[in-house]
Structure formats: C-alpha cells, structure tokens
Amino acid sequence: MSEAQNFKYIGRNTIRPDGFDKVTGRANYGADLTLPGMLWGKILRSPHAHANIKRLDTSKAEALAGVHAVATFADFSAVGDEAIEGGEGSSTLLDLARNILARDKVLYHGHAVVAIAAKTAAIAEQALALVEIDYEILTPVLDVRTAMAADAPLLHNDLYTQNGADKATTPSNVAARHEFKMGDVAAGFAAAEIIVEREFYTPTAHQGYIEPHACTVRFDKDGQSMVWCSTQGHFDVRASTARLLGMELGKLKVIASEIGGGFGGKTTVYLEPVALILSRKSGRPVKMVMNRDEVFKATGPGSASRSWIKLGAKKDGTITAMQGSLAYEAGAFKGSPVMMGCMTAFTPYAVPNMLIEGFDVVVNKAKVAAYRAPGAPQAEFAVEMLVNELALKLGRDPIDLRLQNAAKEGTQTIYGPKLKRVGLVECLEAARDSKHYQQALAANQGRGVAAGFWFNVGGQSSVTINMNPDGTGTIVEGSPDIGGSRASMQMMAAEALGIAPALLKPIIGDTENVAFSAGTGGSRTTFATGMAVIEAAEDVVRQMKQRAASMWNVTAEQVDWVDGVAVNTAGEDRLSLASICAGADRTGGQISGRGNINARGAGPSFAVHVCDVAVDQETGKVDIVRYTAVQDAGKAIHPAYVEGQFQGGAVQGIGWALNEEYVYGASGLLENAGFLDYRIPVASDLPMIDAIIVEVPNNFHPYGVRGVGESGIIPPLAAVGYAVENAIGAAVTDLPLSPPRVLQLVQDRG
Amino acid sequence: MARVCFSSAQQQLTGVAECDIAAADYRQLLGAIAQRFPRLDMAELQKMAIAIDGEIIHEPLLESLAEHSEVHFLHFIAGG
Numbered sequence: 166m167s168e169a170q171n172f173k174y175i176g177r178n179t180i181r182p183d184g185f186d187k188v189t190g191r192a193n194y195g196a197d198l199t200l201p202g203m204l205w206g207k208i209l210r211s212p213h214a215h216a217n218i219k220r221l222d223t224s225k226a227e228a229l230a231g232v233h234a235v236a237t238f239a240d241f242s243a244v245g246d247e248a249i250e251g252g253e254g255s256s257t258l259l260d261l262a263r264n265i266l267a268r269d270k271v272l273y274h275g276h277a278v279v280a281i282a283a284k285t286a287a288i289a290e291q292a293l294a295l296v297e298i299d300y301e302i303l304t305p306v307l308d309v310r311t312a313m314a315a316d317a318p319l320l321h322n323d324l325y326t327q328n329g330a331d332k333a334t335t336p337s338n339v340a341a342r343h344e345f346k347m348g349d350v351a352a353g354f355a356a357a358e359i360i361v362e363r364e365f366y367t368p369t370a371h372q373g374y375i376e377p378h379a380c381t382v383r384f385d386k387d388g389q390s391m392v393w394c395s396t397q398g399h400f401d402v403r404a405s406t407a408r409l410l411g412m413e414l415g416k417l418k419v420i421a422s423e424i425g426g427g428f429g430g431k432t433t434v435y436l437e438p439v440a441l442i443l444s445r446k447s448g449r450p451v452k453m454v455m456n457r458d459e460v461f462k463a464t465g466p467g468s469a470s471r472s473w474i475k476l477g478a479k480k481d482g483t484i485t486a487m488q489g490s491l492a493y494e495a496g497a498f499k500g501s502p503v504m505m506g507c508m509t510a511f512t513p514y515a516v517p518n519m520l521i522e523g524f525d526v527v528v529n530k531a532k533v534a535a536y537r538a539p540g541a542p543q544a545e546f547a548v549e550m551l552v553n554e555l556a557l558k559l560g561r562d563p564i565d566l567r568l569q570n571a572a573k574e575g576t577q578t579i580y581g582p583k584l585k586r587v588g589l590v591e592c593l594e595a596a597r598d599s600k601h602y603q604q605a606l607a608a609n610q611g612r613g614v615a616a617g618f619w620f621n622v623g624g625q626s627s628v629t630i631n632m633n634p635d636g637t638g639t640i641v642e643g644s645p646d647i648g649g650s651r652a653s654m655q656m657m658a659a660e661a662l663g664i665a666p667a668l669l670k671p672i673i674g675d676t677e678n679v680a681f682s683a684g685t686g687g688s689r690t691t692f693a694t695g696m697a698v699i700e701a702a703e704d705v706v707r708q709m710k711q712r713a714a715s716m717w718n719v720t721a722e723q724v725d726w727v728d729g730v731a732v733n734t735a736g737e738d739r740l741s742l743a744s745i746c747a748g749a750d751r752t753g754g755q756i757s758g759r760g761n762i763n764a765r766g767a768g769p770s771f772a773v774h775v776c777d778v779a780v781d782q783e784t785g786k787v788d789i790v791r792y793t794a795v796q797d798a799g800k801a802i803h804p805a806y807v808e809g810q811f812q813g814g815a816v817q818g819i820g821w822a823l824n825e826e827y828v829y830g831a832s833g834l835l836e837n838a839g840f841l842d843y844r845i846p847v848a849s850d851l852p853m854i855d856a857i858i859v860e861v862p863n864n865f866h867p868y869g870v871r872g873v874g875e876s877g878i879i880p881p882l883a884a885v886g887y888a889v890e891n892a893i894g895a896a897v898t899d900l901p902l903s904p905p906r907v908l909q910l911v912q913d914r915g
Numbered sequence: 916m917a918r919v920c921f922s923s924a925q926q927q928l929t930g931v932a933e934c935d936i937a938a939a940d941y942r943q944l945l946g947a948i949a950q951r952f953p954r955l956d957m958a959e960l961q962k963m964a965i966a967i968d969g970e971i972i973h974e975p976l977l978e979s980l981a982e983h984s985e986v987h988f989l990h991f992i993a994g995g
Contacts (some may be wrong), residue, residue, distance in 0.1 A: 250962060253993060329924035330956075429995020471978045504990055535995030581920060581987030582966035620992050624973055686992025765972045865970070875994055 169883030173657045173728070175868055178805040179666050181652045183423075192423040195379030195395030196454045203381065204233050204282040206436075206453035207289035207441050209296050210463060211271035211278055214305035214529040215318070216834025218269055218278070218298060225295040226281055231288035234446035236280040236439055238268040238279040245410055253502040253539050256532075260498040262409055264532050265438055271300070272497035273530050274834045275462025277435075278698045282443035282451045305529040305833030309471050309492040312338040312526045319496060320527045327505040338527050340499030345507050345579045346520040351520030353486025353593035357477025361554050364473045365547040367882065369494065371466040372536050373817070374843045376425025378464060379454040380437050384444035387415040390855055392437050397427040397645055398684020402437055403676050409438045410445075419878045420675040421645040428817070429535030430465060432686050447661055452774035461838035466827065467536025468493040468501045474510075476551050482561055484570045485518060487511045491544055492524040496532035501525045502540030508542035508580040509879075512618040513567070513589055513771065515576040529833050534798075535686060537814060538619040538875035542821065542882050549615035549883030550890070552898065563614040564773075572618075572771075586906075588797030588861030589616065589771035595857050608780045610790060611892025617772045617879025621872035622687035623764030626694040627680035628701045630658060630669075630758040634750070636743025638662075640701075641673040643682025644694040647811075648874060649806040653691045654698045656802055657868065663729030664742055680761050688872020691802060692863070693764035699867050700760030712752045713740045744831040766865025772796040774815060774880035778888040785908030787823055787889055793855040794880075799871030807873050808856035814877020815854045820846045822885035824901050844903075917944060917984045925988065928954040941965070941978040944986065963988045 186192040223235045226766050243264040248257055262268075267278045279296050283289035304318045311317055320338055326333040328342040352359060380394035390412070396402050399421040407417050424431065436453040444451040455464070470493045477486040482819065489510055495501035499585035503523035511519050556563040571593060572578075574586045596602055606612055634637045644650060651671040659666040682694065710724040717724075717738050725732040731740045749755050777791040795812040803806040824844040828837045837843045862869030882900060889907060890897040895914040899906065916935040926932055928951045936951070938944035949957050964973045966987040972978055973991060980986070 250991070253990075255993075257993070330927040330954075346923055432993070432995065505992070535993065537995045539993075541995045581922065581989055582969040582971070582985070585969045619994070620971065622971075622973070622992050656945055687992065689994070763974050766970055 170661060170868065174656045174666055175800065175802055176804060178803060179652060179656060181649060182655055182671055183646065183651055188748045193789060194376055194425055195422045197422065198381040198393045199452070200381060200383060200450035203285060203450040203452050203885040204443070204447055205286040205289050206280055206282045206440050206451045207286065207293055208277045208439070209279040209293040210459070211267065211274060211276040213271055213302055214299055215303040216271050216276045216300040217303065218267065218271065219301050220224045220261050220297070220299040222297040223279060225297070226292040229288065229292045229295060231284040232281060233284070233449060234282040234443045236266065236442040236446070238262065238266040240442045241266065241409060244409060253505045256498055256500040257519050261405065261814045264498055267437060275459065275531065276497070280439045280443060282447050297766030307528055307829055307833055308469070309494055309524070309526045309528065310530050312889065313492065313524065318384055319683065319810045320529065324499065324527065336537050339524050339529060340495060341525040343504045343507055343523045347577060347579050348518035348674065350486050350488050350518045354477040355582040356479070358480045359555070359558055360475065360477045361551050361558065362473065362475035363551060363896070363898060364471065364710055365550065367470045367543045367546055367821070368900060369466050369469040369530060370536070370821045370825045371461060371843065372426070372428035372430040374426025374428060374430055377455040377457060377460050378431070378436055380440050380452060381435065381452040382440040382444050383450040384441050390417050390441065392417065392419045392441065393422055394419065394437055395422050395424045395431060396422070397431045397647055397686055399645065400643065400676055400681050401432065402434055405434045406438045406441060409439060415514065418675055418677045421673050424645055426647070428537050429539060429726045430685060432535050432684055433465065435464060437851050457840065458838045459844060462835050463531055463830060465496065465532050468495065468533045468535035468540070468543065469485060470494070471491060472544065472547040474547040478555055478559065480559065482559055482566050482738050484514060484516045485521045487514065487516050489521040489547065491521065492526055492792060493543065494528045494533065495525050496530045497527060498532045499525055499527055501533055502535070505540030506544035506686050509541040509618050510548050512578050513572050513616040514570045515572050516570065519579045521579065530827070537817065537878040541617060541619055541879045542818060545879045546882035546886060546900070549880065550887055553613060553883070553887040555883050564593050568593050584769070586861060586864065587769055587771055588859050591861055592771050592773040592795045592797055595859055596775050596793065596795045597858060599775065599793050601775055601855060604791065606777060607783060609892060610777055611888040611890065613776045613884040615880035615883035615887065615889060616726045617776055617876050618769060619688065619876040619879065620769050621692065621767040622689045623693045623767045624683040624689055625763045626682045626697040628697040628760040629679060630701045630705050632705060632746050632756045634746055634751045636746045637668045640669055640698060641674040641679050642671060642698065643674055643679040644685045644692055645673055647685050648810060649803065650685070650690045650694065652806060653695060653802040657695050657698045658702045661699050662705060662742065663726065688874040689767065692767055692870045692872050693762070694868055695870055696866060697760035697762045700762060701758040704758030704760065705756055708756045708758065709742060709745050712745050712749065715752060716740065766863070768799050768863030768865065768871035770797050770876040774884040776881070776884035776888045778885065778892055780889060780892040782893065782911050785904035785906070785911060787902055787907060789851055790820060791852060793857065794877055795857040795859060795874060796876055797859045797861050797871060798865065800860055800869035801866065802870060804858060807858055810873045811856040811877045812854040814875070815881050816846055816851060818878045818881025819851070819885055822882045822900055822902060823882070824903050826901050829835070917980045917986050919944070919948065919986045922988065925955065928952060938980055940980055942974045944980060960988060964991050965989065
C-alpha cells in the first residue's frame with residue numbers, strides 16, 4: 166500500500182452490523198440451539214489431580230431409565246498417535262483424545278472420565294452418580310520446579326525430553342527444551358558495565374470468557390452430521406472431530422454460533438467429539454453445556470511460568486547482552502507456548518548478543534490453551550521488569566532507554582529473520598509524549614512502562630460476496646467474529662466496491678457454504694480475511710466492469726470503476742453498481758465474487774503501556790489510577806474496535822498482574838473455580854484505559870493492516886508489576902500482586 | 916545464491932549456522948538442503964514455516980527466491 170491513501174470508509178467508526186442482534190437478545194450463542202428429541206449430555210470428572218483408573222463400571226448408569234448413551238475413552242480406541250499440525254500448542258491426536266476423556270489415568274482435577282446422554286439434564290446427573298470408578302491416587306505434580314526434579318513423579322511413562330535434535334532415553338516431565346541464540350552472550354556480558362538479573366513467577370490464568378463452552382450436535386446415519394458450537398474456528402472443530410471419530414470432512418457440517426469471548430481458549434475441542442459420540446450411540450441430537458466450574462477446571466488456561474532473566478548494559482545505556490531461561494507449564498499434556506516466549510522475549514530490543522532456553526513441562530493441571538499472544542506475556546513480564554530496573558540503576562528515563570535500544574526495520578531477531586518495517590519507536594515516542602506520561606505521581610503512587618511484541622499471522626481465508634438485484638450484497642466469510650471483525654469486513658468490502666457499508670451484510674458461513682478458513686486467532690482475521698474480502702470485492706468489480714462493457718460495446722479495459730460507478734472512458738456512459746445488479750439477469754446472471762487466499766506478509770505489532778498505581782501500604786491493595794495503551798495497528802479499519810482491542814488486552818493483563826491465579830491445595834484440587842474466587846477486573850476496578858493508535862502501515866496489506874488482537878496483553882504484567890515496585894520500593898518477582906502478597910512485600914521491606 | 920540460516924537445533928545436524936545454496940524456489944531449496952545435510956529431518960523441515968527476507972510464510976510450497984534471498988525455517992505460529 167502507499168503511505169497516504171485517501172479512504173472513503175476505512176478509518177470511520179461505523180455502526181456494528183451485529184449490534185442489534187446482541188443488544189436485543191436475538192443473537193444465538195452456543196447454548197441457544199434446541200433440536201426435537203434432543204438429549205442432554207453431562208460429564209463425570211475426576212475428583213483427583215493424579216490417579217490411575219483401576220476399575221471403571223458404567224453398567225448401573227446405563228441401566229437407569231432415561232439414559233440413552235454412555236461414552237468413555239474406549240470410544241476413541243481407533244485414535245492413533247499422529248501429530249496435529251498447528252502452532253505453539255500443537256500436540257498429538259491421542260493426547261487430544263486423552264484430554265477429552267481420560268484413558269487409564271486422570272491427570273488433573275476435573276479431567277473428564279465418562280459422558281452420559283439422557284432425556285433430561287437431571288437424569289444425566291443422576292446417572293453420573295451411578296458410575297463406579299476405583300482410583301489409585303498418585304502424588305500430584307503442581308509446578309515446574311517439582312516436575313523438573315530428577316525424582317519427580319511422572320505423568321507419562323512414555324514422555325521423553327526432545328532437546329533440539331536429541332531425544333532423551335529416560336522418561337521425564339520435561340517434554341522439550343528449546344534454545345535460541347545469536348552473537349556471543351558471554352562476550353556481551355563481559356562488555357557490560359552494569360548487570361541485572363532476577364527470577365520471576367507468573368501464575369496459571371484463565372482467559373475468562375463469559376460464555377461457557379457449549380454445543381448441540383446431531384449424528385445422522387446417512388452421513389450428514391452437524392455440530393453447532395461456540396468456537397474460534399469451526400473448520401478446526403470439523404477437522405479435529407472428524408479425525409477423532411474417523412469421519413469424512415464432507416459428512417460433518419460445523420456451524421459457528423455467536424461467541425461470547427474466546428481469547429484463544431476456544432481454539433480446541435472438549436465437548437464436540439463427545440457429544441457426537443453420544444449422538445451416534447443414541448440416534449438422537451445431544452446438547453452439552455459446561456458450567457463455570459467445568460470451564461475453570463477442565464478447559465485450557467494460560468501457562469504458569471518460572472523464568473530467569475539477565476541483562477547487561479554499558480553506562481551509556483547500550484544493552485550488550487540478554488539471557489534467559491523460561492519454564493512453562495503445559496498442563497497434563499505437552500504443548501506449552503514456551504517456544505513463543507523464547508521468540509518474543511527479547512524482540513523489542515536491538516541487541517547483538519542473546520541466548521534463551523525454554524522448557525515445556527507437564528504438570529497435573531488442565532492442558533493449557535492459547536491465551537492472547539500465547540507465551541509472550543509471561544516472558545515479557547520478566548524482561549520488562551529488568552529493563553525498568555536497568556533504567557533506574559542507570560538514572561535513565563525508562564522510555565528513553567528503550568528508544569536507545571529499540572528494535573526497528575532491519576533489526577536481527579533471535580528467532581531468525583530481520584524485522585521488516587515496524588512501529589516500536591513510534592509507539593515509544595507516543596507514550597513519552599502522552600499527557601499521562603507528563604503527569605507527576607502523587608504519594609504512594611508508582612509508574613511502570615513496558616513494551617510487547619507479537620508476530621501476527623496470515624493463513625488461509627475464504628470469502629464470497631453475493632450481490633443482490635437491488636445493489637445490496639452479502640459477505641460470507643469463514644472466520645468467526647470474536648471481536649467485531651464483521652464490521653471491518655463490511656468496511657473493507659465497501660471501500661473496494663465504492664458503496665456504503667450498510668449496503669453489505671457480513672455473515673459467518675458454516676463449513677459447507679464457505680471454503681476452508683483458518684480459525685480466528687493470531688490477530689489474523691482483519692489482516693488475512695480482510696485481504697480475502699478485498700480480493701472478493703475486486704472480483705465483483707471486475708465482473709461489474711465486464712457487464713458494463715458488454716452493454717456499451719467496449720472492452721472491460723475501457724471501463725473505470727469510480728465510487729461504485731462504472732465509467733466508460735471511451736464515452737459519456739455511466740452505470741452504477743445498483744443498475745448493473747438490477748440488470749444482471751439479462752447480462753449473464755447474478756454477480757458473485759470470490760476471495761480464497763493463503764495470506765502472507767502479516768505485520769508484527771508492538772505495544773507500549775504506561776501504568777500508574779496507588780498502593781495502600783496498610784492493606785496491600787493496588788489501584789490502577791492511570792493507564793495508557795499504545796499500539797501499532799498498521800491501519801485502524803474501525804478505530805473504536807481497535808481501541809476496544811487495546812483496552813481489552815490491557816484489562817486482561819491487569820487482571821493477570823493483580824489478582825488472577827489458579828489456587829490449588831496440596832492434593833492438587835483447584836480451590837477457586839468460579840468468578841467469585843477467581844478475581845477478574847471489572848469496570849468499577851479500573852480507570853478509563855486511554856488508547857493511542859499508532860499507524861505504521863504494513864506494506865503487505867492493501868490498506869496497511871496489522872493485527873491488533875494480541876500485543877495488548879503483553880505489556881501490562883510488567884507495566885503494573887513495575888509500577889507497584891516503584892510505589893513500594895521493594896522488588897517484585899511473583900504475580901499476582903494481590904493484597905496479601907503486596908502487604909508481605911511492604912512488611913519485608915521494613 | 917540464497918543464504919539459508921539454521922536455528923540452534925538445526926545446527927546440531929547441519930554443523931553450520933548458515934550456508935549459500937543455488938535455488939530459484941522453495942522446492943529446489945529443499946532438494947539442495949536434503950542433499951547437503953542428510954541428517955536433517957526433511958519431513959520436519961517441510962512442516963515448518965519459512966521467512967524469506969523477513970517475510971514469514973506459513974505455506975511456502977510455491978514460493979520463489981530472489982538472487983540474494985535470506986531464508987530461515989521457523990516453527991508454525993498460530994496465536995490466540
């Protein structure tokens with residue numbers, strides 16, 4: 166794209182096309198579908214964190230009147246150990262099956278063991294109580310330090326550490342060790358005049374989406390089965406479910422309902438394959454809905470982590486070396502995002518000498534799932550805390566120090582390529598120049614600054630635009646709308662077609678009426694699906710020009726497209742889009758445009774946050790008094806939605822920093838599986854989050870878009886963490902900074 | 916000649932951090948790498964994304980390379 170494009174619709178805050186349905190209650194979510202003859206499915210979950218299943222007897226449950234089907238791991242007996250291709254949480258099909266229904270072992274509190282479908286939910290619950298299971302209770306392994314010890318109880322006897330190209334020969338709880346390096350880190354530290362290092366801890370934190378996992382399914386013997394569910398990727402649900410059940414893709418239709426939050430947590434399957442097994446066995450539709458307790462215990466949160474980071478710098482502020490070691494909890498099965506932690510931790514900095522290792526560690530907790538920029542917040546918390554400490558010790562302004570060492574176009578990254586054009590410097594300058602940063606702190610207040618980096622991704626997206634005879638149209642996309650993307654798709658199509666956005670209705674197609682699209686995640690939808698929308702719209706324009714040309718007896722090349730009107734450059738003729746659509750039946754039939762792409766050229770997004778806190782040093786309570794989130798959007802298609810993404814990421818990160826954590830007892834039982842005890846921030850806890858949109862265009866997108874969904878959750882952990890450290894004058898190492906922990910820091914400080 | 920840069924783990928098997936390979940496209944590049952570094956697991960390599968001159972590409976099968984392209988193999992990134 167060119168630097169200065171004049172947009173007609175892009176950059177405006179249009180009315181969201183899904184708004185009316187949502188505010189009137191007409192929108193249909195995961196639990197809203199009911200089918201004739203439908204059964205209710207319920208799951209019996211493990212009361213133990215780690216135990217062998219010695220005996221499992223479902224006969225009494227099966228005999229109960231009203232029970233129609235029972236499912237156990239035996240229903241996955243044909244599942245092999247092949248890999249599931251994917252991203253940072255990639256795993257095997259067998260592990261996925263064993264997470265959905267335990268095989269011979271339960272590996273965390275709440276691990277599903279048996280599923281039952283019955284005429285009513287009450288009968289299903291009654292039947293669960295009749296299932297007999299003998300457990301041999303084992304010692305739980307609840308954190309990476311314990312899990313990595315040589316004498317640690319093993320979760321899996323067949324898990325061997327993969328260390329680069331080498332594989333260990335004795336089993337371990339460490340699934341993998343990764344290493345990234347560049348330059349000579351020893352020489353870098355030798356050249357340093359000041360060195361800072363510290364160990365950090367971040368807890369298990371859940372995405373906290375409001376809508377629980379839910380689905381309604383129907384297995385049809387004629388081979389046309391259906392799944393309705395709340396998901397970030399219905400094509401991924403189809404792929405996973407079909408492989409687990411040995412079905413052909415063409416015989417399974419998956420419909421994405423409206424979704425009440427996902428943030429990465431709805432990129433895998435829990436209920437859908439089980440419900441389909443129950444439906445196959447019973448011959449009836451089955452509905453399953455998790456309650457909040459189940460969501461916390463048995464769906465994938467973000468990894469807890471322990472990390473050690475060391476930085477070296479010269480007195481003039483030049484950072485000479487960065488080194489780190491990260492250990493992330495994967496939960497019960499391998500596949501934490503520690504590699505992404507390694508790849509992102511040092512990327513905001515142009516430093517020649519870097520070395521980082523990461524350990525993927527299994528523990529007796531629910532298998533982790535993606536959570537907004539998976540792996541990055543934990544690593545950046547540690548790095549950014551130390552950069553702030555470095556600034557303090559050097560007597561430097563923390564933003565000024567970051568500007569001195571900031572990554573920019575051409576900077577060599579530790580994960581391989583050099584950065585293309587990025588906007589970190591612009592974000593730092595915007596934060597420095599903000600009103601917030603100019604304000605003085607009051608007594609008992611502290612300030613923290615932090616930066617964050619996320620790659621953003623492209624991938625496959627498919628879109629069709631079907632025009633109607635009256636000049637309106639429908640945009641059918643394959644990416645579930647979890648953050649307002651329908652508005653952005655509508656605006657990009659309108660821009661390309663040259664007609665008002667309101668004339669176009671964006672909808673999410675099911676797996677049968679739109680071609681494959683990767684899930685909504687990785688900050689990819691506005692970028693990649695947006696490119697598919699633009700391609701589909703340009704396809705429509707090409708056809709419009711051909712139709713006009715045929716009417717005027719000229720070639721299509723002699724027709725221009727200006728603001729939704731075909732213009733005959735060889736004469737005075739004009740035909741509007743609406744006119745061409747109205748006459749389409751006489752010029753070749755209705756017009757439909759297609760955009761099927763595998764998008765490349767995703768532009769990374771950097772974020773910089775500034776946080777001011779007030780700490781009550783008698784109670785340890787922390788209040789956020791000012792907060793500013795700055796981020797490079799490339800081009801903000803719908804600025805209000807972009808600001809919303811910044812604010813949402815910031816608030817989730819603030820929650821992770823201040824209060825959110827899974828609390829386990831010694832026996833490994835989760836003690837706070839509900840929103841009363843798992844404290845997410847609510848509106849009354851927070852000031853307005855000021856959002857500053859930086860626009861450094863991504864030259865690989867026609868309109869300059871970068872993704873904005875993820876980077877915003879990376880800086881808050883350190884921005885809040887260091888603000889507290891600054892306020893109380895004591896080193897912060899562990900999150901969350903809940904009142905008891907802060908009070909302890911104050912008391913230990915003396 | 917394209918410049919191919921290997922990760923720490925790949926270097927265990929290639930013995931070099933980088934090398935120059937004459938290849939006009941991704942498929943030629945893979946063939947040449949397989950010949951020169953037989954210890955590399957080509958099946959694993961083909962599952963990886965690549966970065967060509969800083970641009971990350973998840974499905975590079977049909978990608979062409981410029982005369983002095985710099986190529987890195989990366990793990991697939993999905994995000995949340």
